[in-house]
Amino acid sequence: MKTIAQQRVIVSLLMVSGIVAWMTLGVAVNGVMAQTTTEAPPATSAPAPGGTPPTAAPAPPAKIDTGDTAWVLTSSALVLAMTAPGLALFYGGMVREKNALGTIMQSFIILCLISVQWVLWGYSLSFGPDVKGIVGSLAWMGLNGVAMDQPNADYAATIPHQAYMIFQAMFAVITVALISGAYAERMKFSSFLVFSLLWATFIYDPLAHWVWGKGGWIGTNGGLGALDFAGGTVVHISSGVSGLACALVLGRRLGYGKEHMAPHNLPMTVLGASLLWFGWFGFNAGSAVAAGALATSAFVVTNTATAAAALAWMVAEWLYRGKPTVLGAASGAVAGLVAITPASGFVGPLSSIIIGAGAGFFCYVAVIVKSRLGYDDSLDAFGVHGIGGTWGALATGLFASKAINSGGADGLFFGNPGQLWLQFIAVLAAWVLAFVGTFVILKIVDWTMGLRVSNDEEQLGLDLSQHEERAYS
Amino acid sequence: MKTIAQQRVIVSLLMVSGIVAWMTLGVAVNGVMAQTTTEAPPATSAPAPGGTPPTAAPAPPAKIDTGDTAWVLTSSALVLAMTAPGLALFYGGMVREKNALGTIMQSFIILCLISVQWVLWGYSLSFGPDVKGIVGSLAWMGLNGVAMDQPNADYAATIPHQAYMIFQAMFAVITVALISGAYAERMKFSSFLVFSLLWATFIYDPLAHWVWGKGGWIGTNGGLGALDFAGGTVVHISSGVSGLACALVLGRRLGYGKEHMAPHNLPMTVLGASLLWFGWFGFNAGSAVAAGALATSAFVVTNTATAAAALAWMVAEWLYRGKPTVLGAASGAVAGLVAITPASGFVGPLSSIIIGAGAGFFCYVAVIVKSRLGYDDSLDAFGVHGIGGTWGALATGLFASKAINSGGADGLFFGNPGQLWLQFIAVLAAWVLAFVGTFVILKIVDWTMGLRVSNDEEQLGLDLSQHEERAYS
Amino acid sequence: MKTIAQQRVIVSLLMVSGIVAWMTLGVAVNGVMAQTTTEAPPATSAPAPGGTPPTAAPAPPAKIDTGDTAWVLTSSALVLAMTAPGLALFYGGMVREKNALGTIMQSFIILCLISVQWVLWGYSLSFGPDVKGIVGSLAWMGLNGVAMDQPNADYAATIPHQAYMIFQAMFAVITVALISGAYAERMKFSSFLVFSLLWATFIYDPLAHWVWGKGGWIGTNGGLGALDFAGGTVVHISSGVSGLACALVLGRRLGYGKEHMAPHNLPMTVLGASLLWFGWFGFNAGSAVAAGALATSAFVVTNTATAAAALAWMVAEWLYRGKPTVLGAASGAVAGLVAITPASGFVGPLSSIIIGAGAGFFCYVAVIVKSRLGYDDSLDAFGVHGIGGTWGALATGLFASKAINSGGADGLFFGNPGQLWLQFIAVLAAWVLAFVGTFVILKIVDWTMGLRVSNDEEQLGLDLSQHEERAYS
Amino acid sequence: MKKIEAVIKPFKLEDVKDALTEIGVFGMTVTEVRGFGRQKGHKEAYRGTEYTVEFLPKTKIEVVVPDNLAERVVETLIRTAKTGSIGDGKIFVMNLSEVIRIRTGETGDRAL
């Protein structure tokens, strides 16, 4: 009992000191804040050299486009809706009633936690000035120098830099939340908070830099040239593979394989899946950071792949088990969304049907196999996001076409086998970072505060044991 | 038992061969796909005739507007949300608990099924090159020639052609899903899938062509000139009247009129109705396919008519029964949304109040009358969409005004009685096609695979009998 | 019994005569409607004075920007989603099962009622031509002169006037709905309707004029210069303080403090809170009425403050009670949204963390104190909106910075203590109007029709007693 | 007085209630229960996991009647709750030592 009390104190102190630190920081940097509007414009708006003849107009300063900005803001809101209520309900409906609130809370509070982390240091680590291709520097901490009224042409030339920042914030949020499917129904709330904060900082932020950051070593913004339009490696492989590590380190839920662990509210899960689909248009089509041809194409293939994946999972289940299930269709849709994510800016609608159908099929197989292998990835974070993300990243190397996106690359089926190899390297890097990093963080958290709730608490459920609340009265 | 097994085999084979066919097709046309970006620009950008003096610039090629594109993409996402989660929950909450998932599944899987159908052949049949005013040709199968980066000025001059295509996809989806309110709680899942696919192909696609397709015989794009801004005939009359046919052909639910069949979860239904309202802004205001005055006006009248309809239903019920109900208000709102749909681009706010109030009143009467007539339109697909759509289509002929939309027409009350006649023809055509077509399709499906679940399965509920799942555990 | 019957008759008559009146009005003004497109353009497009040389183009007429319009329409839809389903579920989940539908209905029907009120006279009273700084005139009744195709530069220079009108409609709707948290579980439905209509007309409409109307005495559009970007005083103080008046006048719920009154469905409440967050981007970032730097900044600080507030409430609760709760986190998020609302267009991201954290903390304290004081603000309309709104309005006077919005003002921390004083005046004015006005309206309604349901009806629940429906069957 | 408990198929409740009312039973208490017996359950599947559910939804009716009415109640129950297929349920009869109506304090047959 004493240790529990102690831990509580420690955690409390941690939290409080965190909050206090933030506030101090806040006040301190307050002056800076006033300058976020006056970021020295980058190269794009450099004053034209004096001698330029008047007829040759100087390069116009990067200009904010209202249509593009409207679309990216809308997309940011859509991606927020993916985490809460989307993922919160998708996962919340799949657990047992006694853990419903606790599971919903995980998505909800990650949204809160990472939103603040992102503004304070996460965005800087991910997208700030490059440090050896590995990580962003801390120069943009507290959004110092991230303009609200000017674009940063490295990332998005026609919308305010802060619009790009907040759009990316939603990606960081949902990635951390996706992992919670793996450790659902048994993780201690305080440890969960600490784990999530560490994971975001030490896994997500660097990985995002590798793939999307200016100068990151993997991506197309100065790196090897692996393609990841909206986050196959950064979001789905990273969360899915980390989920696998969580499932292995935490071990199975009490009564796994013996007790009835049916989802307590599948309509809630379908609602969540539908909101994921809805929000994912922001995720993928928003990743064009402009409202034009590319966003349109990404929108179309996202919808098509998702539909095909749901049908494929349904058919696979129908053939294998004899009945098509609703949870299967919903899971298939999510698998399709996952798989099309990295490809969405590079492939056409017919390719997307194949990518989607493959996702539905592979992820269904993964889920079946899991129940044979016996590890307890409670809500299939790995089975859906790990497998679906890997398939999607590789499929991008197969189906990408410069006819769709001249800024991308051709894949194997369009005559460029090298791209598949690049995709493979990106996948491997993401797998290794996610698995090893998560393993280390979990072990540290386990040694210092413990990862799992006690058996009694698990029996009672997270809602009552962690929050003293019940979902339904 | 043998026949059931056989049917299962047949269905399975059908499904599999379908999927396989799609994939083959996919790979085959993959090359084509690369060309979706390079569609030969249509007439709008025809080369200026040789003799034009150089100073007079040639007609500028149709240009993509970012604001319009942002709005249409947003609207597409909104309309998706109408089907799932919107309609799925609206209907799902109204059935008994044992059918909750099965009912939700109907909307969800239609979204998947028709999304793929639309890309493969649906869009081509509806909007492809006209064949005698009756249907589109198959020239645009697999989106062949549907550009992602250029507008098709026949349909929307300032957004990519694919953006228009995906916006329309969501219309096809929800129309098919709306019918499910009529046969809820008793249709076999496999037959339901086949029915939906046939219905979309043989009823929806031609009807959409008649009214909206370039050259369709009914509409304003080269036809008689009947007005249907966002789908009064195409979406609501077609689904509602088809629902009536379903209710008549399938017969009543077991225990109808005797057992307690109260909605199992009305908060879910209100949630669904609210999401319908939310998404309907995309439906109606999005139908302007641009973000300007017309979209704004459509948005305003949509909201106003909906509100008025909910109040009208509530008042009617209060007077007639003594209590206003929540389901009544929600149903009234949906009735208002239905009725304003065809009129939304042609009428002003005060007219919209009358159209809405009329919808609330007429649909309430329809619902009362139904329970006297004794056919079992389980969730009032006909009572709300059939009646509301018919009223809306006719009301468009009464209240339309060129002062609102110079590209439209004046209605009876603005001095043009002929328009009402045109509206009447459109209504009649939609009724006939929907009723007869649905009747034929149902009979075919009934003869080959049977329409209803067995009595035991109906008693057990769709969730367990069709999907081996329970909504709540 | 007789009086009940009589009241019903009176109410019925009222309702009917209302509807009839509207319709008459509708038909009567129908002609006017046709002119809503042709509003004489205001000053902005005044003909250039004669002497201007032809080469110097006259000031271009205000032009509709598609990106801005897309954003404001999207925002309007988002704000609608805040009321229904957002608030409806947020509140609906917090009440006991027997009142679930009745509570949801309050938000839903207010959406209907005020949508119509706004079009008929509400918008005119709020934003119509100024009458002595106190209220708008009735000149714009029935949207007479509110153009669908031209901006009104007094309010928004780049979107159709009707787009601004409908965006504002959603604000009026949600404000009235927010109050329902205070009188939940005990108010008579008919009285509730009358109260809401009167409150909107006599409290909301004038207050909106004071703060935002052209010429209103408090705001920046010709008034004292108090800042309220998106509704701290107009929306949150007004609804929260009115809620306090309701709680005091109506008295406690039967069994308050003795019976178990736990929320019946907290997942529903979290869903509602998440939708509020989602929709609030429209509320705050939409209040820029353009899709540019200001909208972006408002979006960013909205998200950041909300996250910080949820964390602060959670930590406060953790320290004070020993466990962090899910309802606490959700409530904190809403408190943060409330508090950042008036500031969202004037402060930077680090300030927003402080504003948010303060909101989480102060509102938690308010809620704790309430349970000591013993008045029954059932769902803490005052505790969250009254306190949070007041804090936010004052904090705007502390943290506002012209570096963020040159059209705003500096706050105390940026060297302008006078602004805090202005904010204080605005707060005071809103408190007084809301409290006194609500008190008077409540008394009038109480005398004429009674405010509360009978004890038996309260025992039975609103769902059965007011609507003869049950939420779950 | 006798207390008669019957476990029946849920959709039979309306019929049973009507029939009992007809023969002069003025009250009953009903509980949703789950039954396990010879009737086989159903399968459920959620992603990779299958469950066999052996407890089926049943409705339990409790009726307290004067001794002389007991037999007719049992007969009526058998008649109206029977479908003939497995799982129709059971009737249990037991003695009560006392019955009291809370509202009035009446006891015995008069309390019914």
Added chain:
Amino acid sequence: MKKIEAVIKPFKLEDVKDALTEIGVFGMTVTEVRGFGRQKGHKEAYRGTEYTVEFLPKTKIEVVVPDNLAERVVETLIRTAKTGSIGDGKIFVMNLSEVIRIRTGETGDRAL
């Protein structure tokens, strides 16, 4: 030992529990039930369809007590569960042949 079952109005549960605890009852088991009796039900309406619901929500309390406590329990139940209006419910008393506490295996009055 006696088993006393009472069907009461749900909102009376807290009062009843407190009163029983006071007179020395250490345990009870409670079930949500639906009751049919003289108390009339309510109407419900969903779109065109109306239902008369005759089963009302009630709470069933089961208390097992030594014979000598039975009478006081019944009195207490009557006193605290009564509102005086129709539908207050019934009390049924029956004999038990044995009681066992699972945790310890104790039987008879000591098991209570």
Added chain:
Amino acid sequence: MKKIEAVIKPFKLEDVKDALTEIGVFGMTVTEVRGFGRQKGHKEAYRGTEYTVEFLPKTKIEVVVPDNLAERVVETLIRTAKTGSIGDGKIFVMNLSEVIRIRTGETGDRAL
């Protein structure tokens, strides 16, 4: 015949059912109940308000068996439902005067 009612911890149901089936019990009826006893409840808090919840979720099993099987059933229940910690629950045994199988009309031990 005897009717044996046991109030147990919900998560023990599967084990108990399996064990009872093994010793030859072919049917049982299960109800979700809430129990009040020596086991202390838990706190709940919603914003400013705290509640102490003294009723805990329990599962009630009803098994009717021939007299000669009763003792074994009780033993089996004790064995399988026991965790040793407070709140394991109680077993109540009472006599039945009659049992009937609705489907066939069989009575007595043959109805089980």
